[in-house]
Structures are given as C-alpha cells and as structure tokens.
Amino acid sequence: MTNTELITFNNWTLRVRASQTETPRLLVLIHGWTGDENSMWVFTRGLATDHWMIAPRAPYPAEPSGFSWRPHQPETFGRPSLEALRPAADGLIRLIDEYSASVKLDALQFDLAGFSQGAAMVNLVGMLYPHRVRKMGVLAGFVPAGLEELISQRPLAGKNIFVAHGTQDNMVPIDRARASIELLEQAGAQVTYCEDEVGHKVERYLYARIGKLSFLSHWERVGAALSLPKREGKD
Numbered sequence: 001m002t003n004t005e006l007i008t009f010n011n012w013t014l015r016v017r018a019s020q021t022e023t024p025r026l027l028v029l030i031h032g033w034t035g036d037e038n039s040m041w042v043f044t045r046g047l048a049t050d051h052w053m054i055a056p057r058a059p060y061p062a063e064p065s066g067f068s069w070r071p072h073q074p075e076t077f078g079r080p081s082l083e084a085l086r087p088a089a090d091g092l093i094r095l096i097d098e099y100s101a102s103v104k105l106d107a108l109q110f111d112l113a114g115f116s117q118g119a120a121m122v123n124l125v126g127m128l129y130p131h132r133v134r135k136m137g138v139l140a141g142f143v144p145a146g147l148e149e150l151i152s153q154r155p156l157a158g159k160n161i162f163v164a165h166g167t168q169d170n171m172v173p174i175d176r177a178r179a180s181i182e183l184l185e186q187a188g189a190q191v192t193y194c195e196d197e198v199g200h201k202v203e204r205y206l207y208a209r210i211g212k213l214s215f216l217s218h219w220e221r222v223g224a225a226l227s228l229p230k231r232e233g234k235d
Helices: 037-042 084-103 117-128 150-152 174-186 215-221
Strands: 003-010 012-017 024-028 053-058 112-115 133-139 160-167 189-198
Touching: 003 084, 012 084, 024 037, 024 084, 037 053, 053 084, 084 117, 084 189, 112 117, 117 133, 117 150, 117 215, 150 174, 160 174, 174 189
Parallel strands: 024 053, 024 112, 112 133, 133 160, 160 189
Antiparallel strands: 003 012, 012 053
16 A cells, blocks of 8 residues: 555545546545455556545445445345445545545546445446446446346446456355346446456455456556457356
8 A cells, every 4th residue: 555645534534545647537446345445455556657546435334344335234235225325326426526626636537446345336336427437347246236227228338347256256156247247238338357266355356367467457458449358258
C-alpha cells in the first residue's frame, strides 16, 4: 500500500492513492464481505500511474469481523439482492461525487473493480448508473438477485466488463459465475471472461495466469483499442 493515505471523508473511511498526472482516471476498488479498505490494494501493484484510486470501507459490520455492503442477513447468506445492496450502491455514487469534487477530480465516468460481494456491487452499480461507469472488473463475483427487469432494458450496452473466476471457488461456485455472465450479456455487456484453477482468495487473482495474460494485463487491455477474444476459459 505504498503511497496511499487512509482518510475519513463524510462518514466514510477510505484508502486513497492520488495521481500526479494532469488528467487522471478514477478507479474505485470495492472489497468483499468481511473485507475492508485495505483488502483490494494487492491489485494496484503495477497499475498505470494515471489512475487515481480510492478503496472505501463498506458501511455495515460483517460477522464475525470486517465489513459488508448490506446489513447482516444470515438467512440469505451469499445471496444479496438488489433491495439489500441498493442503499450502499446509491451511497457509493454520492461518495464518488462528493470526494471527486473535493479534490477537483473529473469523475463523471470512472472505473470499478471488485471482489466477491464487492464484484456483485460492481455489477449492480454498472446497471443502476451505466452512464457513470467506464470499465468494470468482476473478480469471483455474481449478479445479485432482483435485477431481471433492469437487465431486460440492456443498461450495459457497449460496456466492457472483465470477469475472472476460479474453478476451485467454494464460496461462489463456478456455475454461478457462468450464469452471471449470461445475465451480463443479456444486459448488453461485452464480456471478457477468464478462468483459472484458484479458490476464493483475493490475492490469488493477482498472480493467476488468466489465459495467456495476468489479471493486470487483462485489466489494462479491456476497453482498449487492442482486440481481445470476447470470451476465454471453459463453458
């Protein structure tokens, strides 16, 4: 977490890495269930310096520790819905707007990357606010329940989404990830999908070889002029 700063801003706790470039792009890193503002920084190693990065702490306590993007609901473990996650999604947009205004950062469009429950948040924010999101990274994630009507409106038309999932993931099974990809494509997204033999551990995705490239190489290339295969991995 070199060159980062832990701050409190408008009742949010977040870790920030500012950029010294003239026109930086905002990248929002969204941690998973029981994570915090430090969890996603493993992915920042090697990313281009034109990113201004923020990693907010989710607003709800998780059991047994850490934080969550929805209130504690043990009867729906692993199955967060639109209704449960929407308050945090709307709050995240307000945070981005208020924080970017405070540092005079252009965040009319921003990039999102998340892991597990945080990846579900990436999918949700992308569908609720498609005009705000430029590029999406979904790691070990899924599409939350309750989005059927929104998906039918194809809110992700023209959006580039990179999805990576581990075939050894016991928390979010690979079949659920593949079903989520179908939903993202029904919503209009252009999906680059990759699999590797890893489990549900955030740091494993940094070092996994996803297809012929690392995660970071894929992330930098999604949405660029360089052409990528639309889908990779196993069907």
